[in-house]
Amino acid sequence: MAKFCKNCGAELLSEDAVVCLNCGAEQNAAPKPQPMPQPQEQDQFRTPPPPQAFQPYMPQYAQQFANPYAPVQKSTTILGWIGWILLCGVLPLIGPIIMACVSNDESAKNYAKATLIFYILAFGIAFVLGLMGIDLLSSFASRS
16 A cells, blocks of 8 residues: 655655655654743742731721730710810910820820910911001900
């Protein structure tokens, strides 16, 4: 039985011919293995992070209660706020300073800081108006 070329279809001279004389294609050679692609060197910035231990999802508000030994911040009571406001009203500049230094409540400290800023701005504006010769109190007294 005659054997034909796998590439061009020409008749081969022998059945165990290795090369076609017409086109030069190999006939009985074992299929060449495809070369394995070389793994690319991974960039140090593209390597995945190492696996971490499983941690259950805990929302941020729940994390503060996760530690039973964490210090609990006390808030100022209504009676405490009344005392602080009276102190700031009786001693306008000294009261907020005392409140900012002594209070353990963060909101009370912020209130004291805001009050001090307000007092400083009010006194600064009154001082500048006084330097300009504008007397606000005499203008109110002359109307009555």
